[in-house]
Amino acid sequence: MRPSRGAPLVTAALVAAALAGPAPAEASVLGGDHCAHQQRLHVPGAAFQRSTCLPDLTTAGLAGTPYTDMADQAGLTAKATRTPSGVPGVQIDGYFPDSSHFNTTHGWRHDAQFVIRLPDHWNGGLVVTGAPGTRKQYATDTAISDQVLAQGYAYAATDKGNNGADFYRDGTRPGDAVAEWNARTTQLTRAAKRAVAQLYGHTPRHTYMTGISNGGYLTRWQLENHPELYDGGVDWEGALWTADGPSLLTSLPTAVARMRGAAGDEDMYAVGFARGSEFLWPYHEKAYWGVTQKIYRAEFDPTYDPGCPGPSAGSTPDRILSPCATDAAYDYASRPASVHQAVARVSLTGRIGRPLITLHGDLDTLLPKAADSDVYARMVHASGRGPLHRYYTIQGGTHVDGLYDTYPDRLRPILPCYRSAFDVLVSWVEQGARPPADQTVARPADGDVVDSCRLADRADPMR
Numbered sequence: 001m002r003p004s005r006g007a008p009l010v011t012a013a014l015v016a017a018a019l020a021g022p023a024p025a026e027a028s029v030l031g032g033d034h035c036a037h038q039q040r041l042h043v044p045g046a047a048f049q050r051s052t053c054l055p056d057l058t059t060a061g062l063a064g065t066p067y068t069d070m071a072d073q074a075g076l077t078a079k080a081t082r083t084p085s086g087v088p089g090v091q092i093d094g095y096f097p098d099s100s101h102f103n104t105t106h107g108w109r110h111d112a113q114f115v116i117r118l119p120d121h122w123n124g125g126l127v128v129t130g131a132p133g134t135r136k137q138y139a140t141d142t143a144i145s146d147q148v149l150a151q152g153y154a155y156a157a158t159d160k161g162n163n164g165a166d167f168y169r170d171g172t173r174p175g176d177a178v179a180e181w182n183a184r185t186t187q188l189t190r191a192a193k194r195a196v197a198q199l200y201g202h203t204p205r206h207t208y209m210t211g212i213s214n215g216g217y218l219t220r221w222q223l224e225n226h227p228e229l230y231d232g233g234v235d236w237e238g239a240l241w242t243a244d245g246p247s248l249l250t251s252l253p254t255a256v257a258r259m260r261g262a263a264g265d266e267d268m269y270a271v272g273f274a275r276g277s278e279f280l281w282p283y284h285e286k287a288y289w290g291v292t293q294k295i296y297r298a299e300f301d302p303t304y305d306p307g308c309p310g311p312s313a314g315s316t317p318d319r320i321l322s323p324c325a326t327d328a329a330y331d332y333a334s335r336p337a338s339v340h341q342a343v344a345r346v347s348l349t350g351r352i353g354r355p356l357i358t359l360h361g362d363l364d365t366l367l368p369k370a371a372d373s374d375v376y377a378r379m380v381h382a383s384g385r386g387p388l389h390r391y392y393t394i395q396g397g398t399h400v401d402g403l404y405d406t407y408p409d410r411l412r413p414i415l416p417c418y419r420s421a422f423d424v425l426v427s428w429v430e431q432g433a434r435p436p437a438d439q440t441v442a443r444p445a446d447g448d449v450v451d452s453c454r455l456a457d458r459a460d461p462m463r
Contacts, residue, residue, distance in 0.1 A: 015145075038090045040198050043116065043409070044191045049094030057117045058146040060085030066106060067091055069138040075402035076212070077142050078413045080450045085149035089119040092195065096187060100170045103136055103159050111163070111170070113137050116156045116190050117145065118199050124154030126196055126204035128230075130160045130185045132213035134167055134295070140212060143401075149418055154204065154236045156192035160185050160214070164292060165311035166318065168299035174342035176297055178241075182225070182346065184208075185218050189229050206430060209233040210422070213367070213399065217241065220348050220356070220376065222326070227353025234422050235358045236414060237367055237399060238376070243344035244274070246371040249332040252293040257328040259285050272371030279410065280365040280398060288366050290323035299328060301339045304330065339399065350379030355428050357390045357421045357435065361397020361414055369393065377438075390435045392421060392455065396443035404450070412443045416453035424455060 035053035037097035043049050055061060060083065062068040095103075098112035105113055115137045127148045131139045136159040145155045162170040162177050163183040170177040189207065197203045203376045206441045209230045215237020223233050243249050258281075269275060279321035291311050307313075308324035325346045332339070360373035367373075373391065394414050401413035427433040436455045443449070 019053055025354075035090075037199055041090065041092060041195055042198065043092060043114075044194050045096055045187065046094045046114075046191065048110075049092055051090055051092050053074040053088075053090050055088050056085055057087045057089045057091060057119060057149050058085045059083060061087075061114050062141070067093070069105065069136065072135050072139045072147075072219045073142050075400045076139065077339065077415055078401045078404045078450050081142065081401075081413065081415060082140055082451050083146040085146075087119050087149045089117060089149075090199070091117070092116040096184070096191075098161060100162055100169070102162050102164045102167060105136055105138075105159075111159060112161045112184055114156065114158045114191075116154070116192050116195055118154050118196065119149050119151060119152060121152055122154060122200055122407065123316050124205040125153045126156065126192060126207045127153045128156045128189045128192060128207065128209050129211045130158050130181060130215045130218040131163060132215045134163050134165055135159075136163050140215065143212060143415055143418075144210065148422075153208075154192070154196050156188055158188045160184055160218070165295060168295055168302075168310050172202075174302055174339070175345045178346045181214065181218060182221050186226055186229065187224060189222070189226075193229075206231045206426075207361060207423075208425065208429075210236070211238070212236040215238055216358075217220060221346070222266070223352040223354045223356050224349055230354050232355040232425050233357070234418065234425055235356060235373075236418050237360050237364055237369075237373065238358070239367055240372045240376050241343055241347050242375075242379075243340050243347045245332055246375055247332075247343065248292060248296050248367070249330070249343070251368060251371045252289055252296075253327060253330040253332070255281075255284070256293050256323040256330075259289065259323065260325075260328045262328050262348065264299075272368035273365065274363055274368060274370065275397075277363045277365045277368075279316075280363065280403070283403070283406075284365045287321065290327070291321045292366065293323055293327045293330070297327065300342045304321065304335070326445055348376065350376060350381075350383040350385060352380060352383075352385050352388050355388050356380075357392065357425050359392050359394055359417055360419055361394045361399065362440070363396060363398045363411065366399040391438045392436075393416065393440040394443075394453075395440055408418050408449075412449050416451050417441055417455070419454055420453050 038051040095110045096112040103111050103113050137157045160181040182295045209219045211219045216235040218231040219235045254271045305326045311320045314320040360369040377391045396400040396412040397414040404411045404413050424435045428435050
């Protein structure tokens, strides 16, 4: 649920083409001793926190320790992904006041958990993210944290205030759980800025918001509603929510109907699924479509089928992952106004207030780009914010990079393109270097597909 009344409440109101490397590091304020000043760190508003000085804040150093969770990262990156290591500093784990208990990390059984990592050699910046999917605060350690820490950024991540397949049970009104994601991200950003200042002596010179999937949604929402907190963002296949569609509730019912023999391939193409993505459909039938449909339908439309409210309706993994029988017939457009109002509470507008780079794989089979980032890019332009946005389609990219290991001849990981795009964003924000124009980044026929991606060296004409 939302932060308690006694907590500092943050309300929901409001990533080369460029060859620049990471920002130059500031002098180490820790004097080489990453343990020296951790006692001064107090995360504002936290109900509990634990600070630890560590010789390496990256997954290379943390794997097998309580300071990351490799299992929660499973599938997000390709196995051969290279990551940096050897970044000493301080890690703060903790949680904000909350009344829900889905997150069992550290045995705390408490939601609104966060991690803040503060490297000895700081470049003056902060990167904030929220967990993708229904994962928790360590989910993007390999995908995001390792690289930005090596570049010198402080890093902060949140579990979004609720997690797991039952997240829809949090809150008292439809949409409360997703609304909390936004509030918790804002809350962490403000608190992390102040924690950074406590250690290094001043607030971040630049703060970037970024994320994958639901974390991409958070990035869009934050730049629309709290641009004062950030200098820019990178959105990696963010989920799209709009009051009247499209959204997961307008595309997934067709996928579920196809699972039950009630829809065909042409129906799938009509709601945005890409031609050429068919080889990925069997996997998504087993792992994604059914449970995702149930989760969000239960969150925004809990009265649709009281006999099958959500993923807990089942006692085996197969039953939990499978759809309810009635999900195949779900028609969002005909649902009551209250359902649309619940989605409207968390909807996006396209009115970003800071530079944003969006990446989306053309073979995304959970959030098809035709019904997601293509639409969001149009929303941004329609709102007059086009000059603040760049949109890169990654040929052969799909929703999770781990699938590359199964289909190396058909897919490519998005992560190296994300890293390139982050560097482009930093050059855009900090040097005024215009980023490449919107483009499709072609899948290379050979070379290092897992760790290399270069955006075309062409900038947009002045607009």
